[in-house]
Amino acid sequence: xxxxxxxxxxxxxxxxxxxxxxxxxxxxxxxxxxxxxxxxxxxxxxxxxxxxxxxxxxxxxxxxxxxxxxxxxxxxxxxxxxxxxxxxxxxxxxxxxxxxxxxxxxxxxxxxxxxxxxxxxxxxxxxxxxxxxxxxxxxxxxxxxxxxxxxxxxxxxxxxxxxxxxxxxxxxxxxxxxxxxxxxxxxxxxxxxxxxxxxxxxxxxxxxxxxxxxxxxxxxxxxxxxxxxxxxxxxxxxxxxxxxxxxxxxxxxxxxxxxxxxxxxxxx
Amino acid sequence: xxxxxxxxxxxxxxxxxxxxxxxxxxxxxxxxxxxxxxxxxxxxxxxxxxxxxxxxxxxxxxxxxxxxxxxxxxxxxxxxxxxxxxxxxxxxxxxxxxxxxxxxxxxxxxxxxxxxxxxxxxxxxxxxxxxxxxxxxxxxxxxxxxxxxxxxxxxxxxxxxxxxxxxxxxxxxxxxxxxxxxxxxxxxxxxxxxxxxxxxxxxxxxxxxxxxxxxxxxxxxxxxxxxxxxxxxxxxxxxxxxxxxxxxxxxxxxxxxxxxxxxxxxxxxxxxxxxxxxxxxxxxxxxxxxxxxxxxxxxxxxxxxxxxxxxxxxxxxxxxxxxxxxxxxxxxxxxxxxxxxxxxx
Numbered sequence: 001x002x003x004x005x006x007x008x009x010x011x012x013x014x015x016x017x018x019x020x021x022x023x024x025x026x027x028x029x030x031x032x033x034x035x036x037x038x039x040x041x042x043x044x045x046x047x048x049x050x051x052x053x054x055x056x057x058x059x060x061x062x063x064x065x066x067x068x069x070x071x072x073x074x075x076x077x078x079x080x081x082x083x084x085x086x087x088x089x090x091x092x093x094x095x096x097x098x099x100x101x102x103x104x105x106x107x108x109x110x111x112x113x114x115x116x117x118x119x120x121x122x123x124x125x126x127x128x129x130x131x132x133x134x135x136x137x138x139x140x141x142x143x144x145x146x147x148x149x150x151x152x153x154x155x156x157x158x159x160x161x162x163x164x165x166x167x168x169x170x171x172x173x174x175x176x177x178x179x180x181x182x183x184x185x186x187x188x189x190x191x192x193x194x195x196x197x198x199x200x201x202x203x204x205x206x207x208x209x210x211x212x213x214x215x216x217x218x219x220x221x222x223x224x225x226x227x228x229x230x231x232x233x234x235x236x237x238x239x240x241x242x243x244x245x246x247x248x249x250x251x252x253x254x255x256x257x258x259x260x261x262x263x264x265x266x267x268x
Numbered sequence: 269x270x271x272x273x274x275x276x277x278x279x280x281x282x283x284x285x286x287x288x289x290x291x292x293x294x295x296x297x298x299x300x301x302x303x304x305x306x307x308x309x310x311x312x313x314x315x316x317x318x319x320x321x322x323x324x325x326x327x328x329x330x331x332x333x334x335x336x337x338x339x340x341x342x343x344x345x346x347x348x349x350x351x352x353x354x355x356x357x358x359x360x361x362x363x364x365x366x367x368x369x370x371x372x373x374x375x376x377x378x379x380x381x382x383x384x385x386x387x388x389x390x391x392x393x394x395x396x397x398x399x400x401x402x403x404x405x406x407x408x409x410x411x412x413x414x415x416x417x418x419x420x421x422x423x424x425x426x427x428x429x430x431x432x433x434x435x436x437x438x439x440x441x442x443x444x445x446x447x448x449x450x451x452x453x454x455x456x457x458x459x460x461x462x463x464x465x466x467x468x469x470x471x472x473x474x475x476x477x478x479x480x481x482x483x484x485x486x487x488x489x490x491x492x493x494x495x496x497x498x499x500x501x502x503x504x505x506x507x508x509x510x511x512x513x514x515x516x517x518x519x520x521x522x523x524x525x526x527x528x529x530x531x532x533x534x535x536x537x538x539x540x541x542x543x544x545x546x547x548x549x550x551x552x553x554x555x556x557x558x559x560x561x562x563x564x565x566x567x568x569x570x571x572x573x574x575x576x577x578x579x580x581x582x583x584x585x586x587x588x589x590x591x592x593x594x595x596x597x598x599x600x601x602x603x604x605x606x607x608x609x610x611x612x613x
Contacts, residue, residue: 131314132394133440141398142411142439152399154389154518189391190383191519248520 028084028110032212034076035219036105036117038095039264040067043227049097057231060238062166062179067097067226068149069160070123070138073199074107076114076210084109092123094138094149104219114210117220118201121258122159125197128186151184154246158184159196160257162226168239179238181229182245183253194246196254200261208266219267224260232256296322299379302456304464304493308379310393310451317448320431323613325449327427328442330610333417334397335363335407342400342446345372348608351535351599352376352453358546366405369510371546374539376455376602377532382498386528386544389518393450394443411439418442453608455534456493457601460593464493471596478593485580486533486590488571495533495597501569502526504562504578508545525567537598551594555587 040047042054047064055061071093077083086107093105123139135141139157141150149158160183169177187195202222204210210218230236234252236244244250296319299312315321328334332341345360346352352375354360360368370386384390390399400406401414418424419437429435431445462469471479482490491497500515507526515524528544542548548557562572562579572579582590606612 129391131440132392132443135439140411140439141395142415148402148410150398152390152395152402153385155391155395188519190388191521191524193519193521246517246520 028112030111030214031108032111032214033106033217034109034114034210034212035217036071036074036107036119037219037221038071038103038105038224039221040097040103040224040226043225047097047226054227056227056238057235058237060166060168062164062168062238064097064162064164064226066161066163068102069095069121070149070157071095071105071119071121072123072127073120074105075118076109077116077118078112079115079209084112088127092127092138106217109212111213114212115205116201116203117210118199121198121200122184122196123157123186125186125195128156129189151246155189156184156186158182159198160184160254162229166238166242168237169242170239172242179242180245181243181253183250183257185246185250194248194251196250198254198258200258202261202263204263204266207263208268210266211268216268221264221267223262223264225262226260228260229253229257232259295319298322299451300454302454302461302493304461305377305380305456306494308451309382310379310447312379312451315394315444315447317451318431320427321445321448322452324424324427324431325445325447326608327424327613328418328446329449330613331418333421334401334409334414336409336413337363338417339363340407342397343610345400345406346375348605348610349538349603350374351455351538351603353539355538355540358541360406362400362403362406363408366408368403368405369512370544371541373531374535375450376453376534377494378453379451380494380498383529387515387518388500388529393447394440397443397446415439415442449608453602455599455602458534458599459596461493461599463596472592474589474592475596478589478591479596481582481586481590482593485582489530489569490533496530499530500524500527501530502565502567503528503558504565504568504572505543505547505557506563506565508547510545512545514544523567526565527567533594534597535599535602536594538603551591552587555582555590558582559587 042052045052045054047067049067050063050065053061053063072091073088074086074091075083086109090107094102095105096102127134127139141152149161151158160181162181164179165177166179167177169179172178183196185194185196187193187197204220210220212218233255236253236256241249244253298317301308330341330343332338332344334341340363345354345362347355349355354372357372359370360372362368373386378384378393381393384393384396385399390396398411401409401411415437424437425435428437428441432441459469463471489497489499489501513525515527516522536551540549542551542554548554558580559582560579564573564578
């Protein structure tokens with residue numbers, strides 16, 4: 001019995017030691033999991049659905065009842081500038097504030113150290129026009145799209161959806177002081193329309209590069225500051241624009257929310 | 269018409285019926301390209317029509333489980349007897365007696381459609397059914413619920429397996445099956461079709477004159493043989509009470525304000541009322557509009573304002589001839605074809 005305990009202790013010792021010695025093999029044929037965490041915040045507060053209270057750039061107090069967005073087309077780049085694109089079929093995710101697991105986007109990438117990550121906020125135009133059989137997983141109009149992330153009447157995905165209440169929002173037909181931001185638009189199929197597809201590149205050098213190697217899951221912890229949706233080249237007022245969906249004004253929101261993402265740190 | 273002509277005509281009608289009967293006996297015939305029609309816009313190679321897929325699609329088309337409270341099927345607003353429109357309803361009438369804002373369009377010859385809906389907001393037939401299923405005033409259901417209901421309702425799993433080789437009921441397979449049914453809804457058996465195919469039928473003098481008038485005055489938008497050029501135009505009917513801006517909602521292009529898709533002219537006898545909001549109850553009202561009621565506007569189609577004159581000049585006599593021609597576009601075979609009926613399942 002004592003022997004067994006000793007063996008276990010030795011194993012634990014070795015495995016804990018190994019944490020410091022394993023480095024990425026540099027063998028790009030070996031793929032491992034990289035996690036990208038989308039941690040929604042509002043300024044210096046964590047986002048808490050329904051209960052949290054936040055103030056936007058124009059001084060309007062609001063809370064959030066629903067927050068979800070598509071993250072897709074993930075790419076990583078190492079210090080030498082070599083880029084790896086995650087195969088597209090495995091590169092669509094729906095991040096939802098209501099679903100903690102969905103906030104960790106997991107992809108398989110070759111072992112290595114990555115100093116930069118880029119992704120699309122939304123769904124690329126090619127996929128938006130693909131055959132229904134290519135719309136699986138979170139892109140399936142029947143699955144994983146609680147509260148609708150797809151416009152049936154104007155074929156296309158809603159890239160970013162945030163709803164909540166604010167006293168400054170006018171009373172809507174349902175009797176609530178609700179604001180609704182449903183942002184989409186992939187450029188149009190047979191007539192050019194607005195394009196709110198945004199590619200975001202985050203540099204990881206300052207916050208810590210991602211070391212991807214077998215047996216470990218590197219986690220790039222991004223802070224997504226929802227208040228930044230309201231400020232930028234055009235400040236957004238809930239009172240003035242309580243409902244923004246498929247309209248020219250939506251471009252202003254998309255231009256703002258492209259700046260929401262900040263790399264906090266990496267857990268290797 | 270002389271006795272001999274009648275005899276020949278009835279002989280032909282008999283032949284057509286006899287043919288269709290023997291076809292049924294011979295077994296399922298998939299999508300057939302009418303000789304006088306252009307190549308379909310739908311990518312048939314991607315979803316070949318099979319007997320099993322078509323039959324599943326037909327069952328789904330008449331399935332009221334597609335709606336939240338299992339009351340409304342596609343066939344509810346798209347009746348075969350009305351060439352798959354909602355006869356008599358100006359705007360569509362959906363779940364819980366909710367009313368839509370637009371007239372339910374006919375489902376016919378959709379294989380050639382480049383876009384769907386009055387505003388062309390849907391660009392792929394396989395994506396089209398999602399719109400009415402999830403629309404609050406139509407079926408008000410989620411796709412997720414629909415699939416779950418189908419999974420738990422025999423014989424759907426078996427039918428999906430027969431059609432697609434897997435009893436897993438997916439969005440893609442459901443949509444492909446519905447498309448197979450809709451692709452088969454081809455209307456090409458009107459008198460006009462028999463005349464153009466030189467099947468021994470000819471227009472009456474009045475119809476012939478109407479055809480010539482149509483070619484001069486209507487055909488630039490209502491192009492043969494589908495009687496639409498699939499474009500979006502403002503035909504000057506004026507802004508409705510709900511200020512529906514049509515195509516503009518899809519493109520956000522100010523030049524598209526108040527433009528709607530040019531509808532086909534086939535089966536007009538069965539598809540009243542007319543226009544995107546069903547505001548005209550008779551074809552005479554439509555002709556009255558074009559001759560004397562066209563309203564000017566920033567996006568009015570230039571063809572309706574030539575030489576400073578609004579509308580299309582048509583005398584009463586010419587209107588009668590035009591109506592006679594339009595009558596030759598009705599396809600009784602299409603609205604009575606047993607293959608498409610709810611009862612045939």
